[in-house]
Amino acid sequence: MRLILLGAPGSGKGTQAQKIEKNFGAMHISTGEIIRENINSKTEIGIKVEKIINQGKLVPDDVIIELVKDILNKPNIKNNFVLDGFPRTIKQAEALDKITQIDKVIFIDTNIDATKDRMLKRRVCPLCGKTYADTLVCPNCNVALVIRSDDNEQTINSRFEVYKSQTSPLIDYYKQKKLLFKVDGNQNIEQVFEQIKCILNEGNI
Ligand SMILES: [Zn+2]
Numbered sequence: 058m059r060l061i062l063l064g065a066p067g068s069g070k071g072t073q074a075q076k077i078e079k080n081f082g083a084m085h086i087s088t089g090e091i092i093r094e095n096i097n098s099k100t101e102i103g104i105k106v107e108k109i110i111n112q113g114k115l116v117p118d119d120v121i122i123e124l125v126k127d128i129l130n131k132p133n134i135k136n137n138f139v140l141d142g143f144p145r146t147i148k149q150a151e152a153l154d155k156i157t158q159i160d161k162v163i164f165i166d167t168n169i170d171a172t173k174d175r176m177l178k179r180r181v182c183p184l185c186g187k188t189y190a191d192t193l194v195c196p197n198c199n200v201a202l203v204i205r206s207d208d209n210e211q212t213i214n215s216r217f218e219v220y221k222s223q224t225s226p227l228i229d230y231y232k233q234k235k236l237l238f239k240v241d242g243n244q245n246i247e248q249v250f251e252q253i254k255c256i257l258n259e260g261n262i
Pocket of ligand 1: 182183184185186187195196197198199
């Protein structure tokens with residue numbers, strides 16, 4: 058199966074992609090993770106991308122497309138993957154069409170305002186840096202949690218802006234191609250995955 062997971066920040070794409078990998082054997086391909094790995098192991102592309110990110114800019118389409126193309130050409134991945142975090146723009150989607158044929162696109166539909174609110178309210182431990190949504194004290198360090206810094210608030214706001222302007226047009230793009238399947242993402246992880254399972258068990262992919 059060749060799948061794409063679409064959804065706003067905080068919609069749980071990564072979690073659901075992992076569950077699809079575990080239950081259906083499709084390789085979970087997270088472009089964010091691949092970029093981080095390249096930065097950490099200081100590959101040529103990693104060094105280039107790190108500079109771009111440090112300037113506060115978005116990684117250009119052609120760099121990400123090149124990375125994805127390399128991965129999707131691997132024989133063990135070619136026909137068996139779930140993309141998480143790619144495509145993020147129409148330009149990336151058009152490039153992907155030239156690389157492979159997608160079977161289904163699953164859109165995890167969430168209430169954007171509620172998710173954003175929840176992300177902005179998340180508290181972080183000043184000692185271990187872990188993030189918590191529903192407690193005021195870090196269970197590991199036993200110190201009071203703090204609200205994320207303005208810097209993070211700005212990052213969260215800009216992630217949602219980028220999603221609205223660049224990524225949400227993909228919903229119509231794939232709807233027109235009759236590849237889009239929508240699930241209600243305002244439920245718990247297991248309920249969302251039940252819906253995804255139904256979609257993946259339908260038809261031959
Ligand atoms: Zn802590």
